Amino acid sequence: MKQQTFLPLQTHWKYRHCHGGTLRKSSKGRGARPLSTKDPIHLVFKLNKSSVRGGLRHPRSFWLMTRLIKKYAAKFFVKVEQFSVQTDHVHLLIRGGRRSQVQSFMRVVAGQFVQRLTDTFDSKNEGPKVWRHRPFSRVVKGYKAYGIVRDYIQLNECEANGRAYSKTRLRGLSQEELRNLWV
Template sequence: MMKQPSFLSLTVPWQHRYCHGGTLRKTSKGRGSRPLSTKDPIHLVLKINKSTVRGGLRNRYAFKLMTALIKRYSLKFFIKIEQFSIQNDHVHLLIRGSRRSKLQSFLRVLPGQFAQNMTDTPETTNEGKKDRREKIWKYRPFTRIVKGFKPYQIVRNYIQLNECEANGRPYSKTRLRGLTQEQLIELWNN
């Protein structure tokens, strides 16, 4: 008796087993189901097209809107926001959720509501076709489950460093790798 072929047997390389979305989606590495965890924190990255949002996400309107939406929908879907940073062209969030369905809803609703509020509804032309506009989001939301304490500290420091750079700290190529313990303490005191 022959078994039915399984379409879920896509082999994901070990370094991408806890990741999904973003640029991985364009390759076969990110085409499985999105791994989500209710026990471990999740690093979420949302990236916009720079040409669609004037002034980027750090302009007054977009920054206020994104902050309000994060707070609103984290309360609605019982998502704990441990840390977030809004950059000019992307958003970093470190989140925890109690249920997979709530996490999925948060990942669906937050970008959708931001895109709806930033653009007008597409108008119907005379021929009945909808007006096509450029997409707000460059990629699907990138998520990575953070397993272990050391990776958790690295993600927290990375998000904090991004926030400091958005507030005027000069960009460094070495970023977190070149920081001493004193510089890490200074990073968190700003």
Template sequence: MRQSRQQTFTTIYNNLSYGGTLRRSSKGRGARPLSSKDPIHLVFKVNKFVVKRGLRSPRNFALMTALMKKYSAKFYVGVEQFSIQRDHVHILLRGSRRSRIQSFLRVVAGQFAQTLTDTFTKRREGASVWLYRPFTRVVKGYKGYQTVRNYIQLNEKEALGRPYSKTRLRGLSEEQLRELWT
């Protein structure tokens, strides 16, 4: 039986995302889709019970920023944009090879968790620092790229004090988008 056009598009879109809560469904249990040509939207979600002060505390913010800078240079991964929230991090990145992107994901998450919980000097047992596995989505097309960039910028502005809106990016005028980037 032949699939309709809409079902094919949905299947393609689902194959571009991985991690997060998708791991609970059967759709999210394949290989992580990564692209060396297209940008990747990456989200790390932290466990609030383990990281009490959140990622916006000065120590954790500086730690996460330093780790991203250090390991993006080491693995030749370009971090185009990032936003560190209280309980999650958004990163828009590009990499030249799949192995380098995977190494970046693994090392940044591991180094942050080890430094935060001080597992370099002592053994630690208990809840994990990360709530889910990192969520990644391959961003296809210019419109999708602009949407992700605006979304990450909006998250950063909200972390700095902009009031939260339920509609968020839906229906923002050109003037509001310009204000978002100033």
């Protein structure tokens, strides 16, 4: 019997600019992580709720995450256009110069957060996993998609600061309400 050849996995056209998160569990997100040096990247780190007491909005975790994002953005020459820290996830809108710098930024921010939170610099963390999935990233193509992502991240930040959650979220907001998000 002839051995089958392993062809590179073909990604569905809808997910060609996305990678990580829950896509990783299906064949849709198993290709190489699409990154762009020209277009912005929407990046999401999802937290395992049982691993961090108080979530990411706890003062210590919040301070640690914002400090690490700023520190390693400067180190790897990644421009953080916008970020929002929620109780169980972090949204970032970034631009990078080189693919290797963006990859290093993602890897180091996630790793340093876990090491500093659990104080496991010399040994492996024996507790539950801190991150629920691999980081989700999406290359944002086009001005309309860019505006939607910016408004989405801003809406998440407003909801973290006390705005009531709505199922329709961005779809149900008028132009006036969208402008009020940025006030």
